[in-house]
Amino acid sequence: MKTVTHEGSYRCKVVSWGARAGTKGSLSLGVSMQCQIFEAWNHATKSWDDWRGYEPTGIYVDTYPIGSDGEVNETGVDQLVKSIAWTGDMLMFDTPPPDDLVVVVDAREETYTDDKGPHLTVRGRWLNPGDHTPGSGGRGIARKMDRESLEKANAALGAKLRAAAGAAAVKAIETPF
Numbered sequence: 001m002k003t004v005t006h007e008g009s010y011r012c013k014v015v016s017w018g019a020r021a022g023t024k025g026s027l028s029l030g031v032s033m034q035c036q037i038f039e040a041w042n043h044a045t046k047s048w049d050d051w052r053g054y055e056p057t058g059i060y061v062d063t064y065p066i067g068s069d070g071e072v073n074e075t076g077v078d079q080l081v082k083s084i085a086w087t088g089d090m091l092m093f094d095t096p097p098p099d100d101l102v103v104v105v106d107a108r109e110e111t112y113t114d115d116k117g118p119h120l121t122v123r124g125r126w127l128n129p130g131d132h133t134p135g136s137g138g139r140g141i142a143r144k145m146d147r148e149s150l151e152k153a154n155a156a157l158g159a160k161l162r163a164a165a166g167a168a169a170v171k172a173i174e175t176p177f
Helices: 074-084 090-094 147-174
Strands: 008-021 029-042 047-050 057-066 102-114 117-129
Touching: 008 057, 008 090, 008 147, 029 102, 029 117, 057 074, 057 102, 057 147, 074 117, 074 147, 090 147
Parallel strands: 057 117
Antiparallel strands: 008 029, 008 102, 029 047, 029 057, 102 117
């Protein structure tokens, strides 16, 4: 699957996901998702353009429920709860995503530098539920955690994450917009 090359909002099927550890020295814990685009938001017509007739195109999105300081990142938790009905259990990301899981990914250009110099790429910057309407409010899963590491992280942080996810779910029910 080729990777999207321009910014925009995309309705996608989640085809794979995994928990990812932070870079060396970071206490972050993230979730990476590979998504296959089937619609792109057209800002001019304020509607979705169907991409199913084109070559399969994907995008990656990373969301961090635990920030680099090791504390709960409420924004990351909120995105996961609203978009995929996450309960705070990181072990969920060691199993394949449901076949019918659809999300909307807002993508932006991003520059990163590696040993070959700077590169411009397009990455998902925000994760939304599949029924989200824009305007209303790639490189694989790097540092993907193995099951043993994921179990340790889940044991150490699971209660904190489940509490945050539960609070976000209650907040979402109380304030649906």
